[in-house]
Amino acid sequence: MRSTLISESIAIGTGEELSRTAIEAALVATGADFETSVVQVRGEPVTVYRNAPSTLAEVFGRAASWGDTPALSYEGRTVTWSQYADVVGRVAGSLVGDLGVRPGDRVAVAMRNYPEWALAFAAATSVGAVAVPLNSWWNGEELAYVLADCGATVLFADGERARLVGAQRSGLPVLRTVVEVESEARSGDLAWHEVAAGPRADAGAPAAAIAPDDDATIMYTSGTTGQPKGVVATHRAHTTALMNILYQGALHAAVNRARSEPVRPVRSPSQALVGGPLFHISNLPKLYVAASRGHHLVFMRRWDARKAVALIDTLGLDGFAGVPTMVRQLLDEAEAAGTTLPTLRQIGTGGAPTPGNQIQRIGQQFARGVLASTGYGLTETTGAMVGIASSDFFERPDAAGRPFPVCQVRVVAADGSDAGPGEVGEAWLRGATLAKGYWNRPSDPFHNAQGWFATGDLVTVDDEGFLRIVDRIKDVVLRGGENVYCAEVEGLLATHPDVVDVAVFGIPHDILGEEVAAAVHVRLGSAVTSADLQRQVAQRAAAYKVPSAVVILTGPLPRNPTGKVLKSELRARLQADPALEEQL
Incomplete structure (x- = not known):
């Protein structure tokens, strides 16, 4: 039977395509930044990046190396990377020393995009706890359901979420401590400043005890039908997702140079606006990408396109990513305000299919001078396993991209056979970013015996390996x-x-x-x-x-x-x- 692994069926045709293929080969070659190797993960051979960090603890442990440069900003308040490292160490010390958190314990986070969201997440994963990002739009019953389902012992929450959970507390006997952030009338057991003022943890000891395939997060699916399901992802899944993002940037920067594209040079470190919720898999990776590269993230309390345009122009921000609706609103407001957003270097869209007319508009409004990108993935895949950027993004507006070097995609027809080029089939995914399974649902099959995850998405793949999303099977x-x-x-x-x-x-x-x-x-x-x-x-x-x-x-x-x-x-x-x- 013919193989349908996209990574093994890319055609080499024109000189331009050969150039791209040569660039891809150089990026993963022996000794290169994105060199790959094969390791055993839960008894199965898995392709990984040889230079990927082992754990999120290792990634967040780099924070101090960025010194007094800005790390996180919110409503005029800025946390430097030195302060970030200090606070994460102190919160980690409180989790272990005062709150009795041990490796594998679940620590939940439910709040708006405050800097404390990022700090709590880093502290929890750095001591081997399993971080559980909660949807901040849920009501009290929904929050209580997930807290009970995952068995969280500690919750970091803002005042609104703390009050909602407080009303449900009698049904949450496992939840020992609610740490409250940014609230005048405290509903929680402890205030943030209390857990952030203790002695710093010995960063080396808890981090050394974490293995790459230990659980790092439980992220709950959106639950448009039925109760949400908790998706369990490991440290390896997240650090591989980090490398996928860095690989896409490196690949398309090189492709741009090879094609002499008029793209504004990307800055490092970047200063990016985060307008979407951190509890979503499309935004969470920004936290560890920033820590690994010293980027500056500017958080918004809630999405407001007019304010976003003002922040980008006033602060000179160079990066933005959001769902297509947010991108469209940003473009509308920029056009209405008469600004070209001259500092913007990167704009990403994802979380839902991007309309072709919006892709064309991005190209027109920025004269194709920004590194524009999108990708395809799910919560179950810890983010994108397929990506597209640079001129490909504009020239193939119906494509979601090609798989990253450590990701495999298979297209399966309704009868179980391999779909041919251009034929519609279900996307099956496999690779190091694939989650372990669903929390507390041993009878809910996550992947088949060969390790493939069936997405429920209908796709096609062309002769050059570009994947196009056709629809959800159920739609x-x-x-x-x-x-x-x-x-x-x-x-x-x-x-x-x-x-x-x-x-x-x-x-x-x-x-x-x-x-x-x-x-x-x-x-x-x-x-x-x-x-x-x-x-x-x-x-x-x-x-x-x-x-x-x-x-x-x-x-x-x-x-x-x-x-x-x-x-x-x-x-x-x-x-x-x-x-x-x-x-x-």
Whole structure:
């Protein structure tokens, strides 16, 4: 049977592609920064980066080497790397000496993007505890469910989350201590300043006891249906994710030079704006990338595009990444403010498919002068296993990229056979960033006997190894025996100049089984009609793909905290009132 590992099936054709292939080979060659080797992980051979840090403790242990340069900023308050190292050491000492935390104990974090979020996470993982980032948008019952599920003994929380958990405390007997941050009326057991003022831990002792394949985090999936599941990732998974990010930057900087691309040179250390929540896998890696390179991260209390533009311009920030909705809002506000964001060097988008028209707009608005990128991964893969950047990002707007050197992707057809180039199949992933499994769910299969994780995402791969996301399997509309891939129709609708955002989904139909429906957020003042948008699809797609129901919205689509559209909510509301027009 023909192999469908993308890393083994990349075509070498044009001179430009050969140049890219040569660059990739040089980056992973013996003695290079991203040299690879094979090790045994839980009894299976796994390709890893030879120069990757062993643990997150090792990564965060580098903080002091960056001295008095800025590390974390929030609302005018800045923590230097020297202060960072000191506070992390003191909090680690309190966790071990005062709160009785031992390796493997769960320590949860639930708060807005305060600097203390990053400091608590670093301290917990540095002493071998398992850090559990909690969704700060959950209510008290949701927070209590996850705290009970993971068996957290310590919780770092801001005032709002501390009060929510306090009301549920009687049902959380394992939770011994709530450490509260930034609150005037304390609800927790201890204040942050109390745990951050004790003696520093002996950094070497707890760090030395941590092994690369020890548990580092439990990150809960967004839970759009049913209860969220805790995804257990190891230190190796996170440090490999760190190396993947650094590899993508190095690869595309070299590709840019080879192609003489007019990209602004990337600064080191970088100063980046973090507008999304740290509890999400697309943002959490920023913490250990920053510690490994001395970057400066500027946190926002909540996302505000106008404030983001002001911060980038005022502080001279050079990096930003967010879900496509955030990127679009940033571009809108920059355009309205008449700024080109001249200091910006890198802009990343992910967490959801990026519309092609938005990719084109990034290229136009920055004259292709920024290192723009996206990637594909899940919480279960500890972030992206596939990435794309540089000119590839603009020239292949429907692609999510090619796999990183230590990541493998397989495309599997519905009958279990290998899908050929351009054929639709489910993405199976394997590699060092793959999580161990789901917490407290031994009967919930995570991967098959060969170590492949079935993503539930439909993809295609071309002859050059570029992966394109087609849709979620469960979101495919089966209309009269024909598969309609929602992402394809969404892409066609998104090309209309008045369309801001769009979601396509299936609704029940007595004869066809399912019919295609769309909810479209249009620009304020737009005169576009449902019929206009249906014609937009009909001009470029088969008739069965044209939505029979198109709901026009003048406000944003409903999304969960990680930016994913809540299609189930749209579907339910449209079914309840098929005559919905502006109200949805």
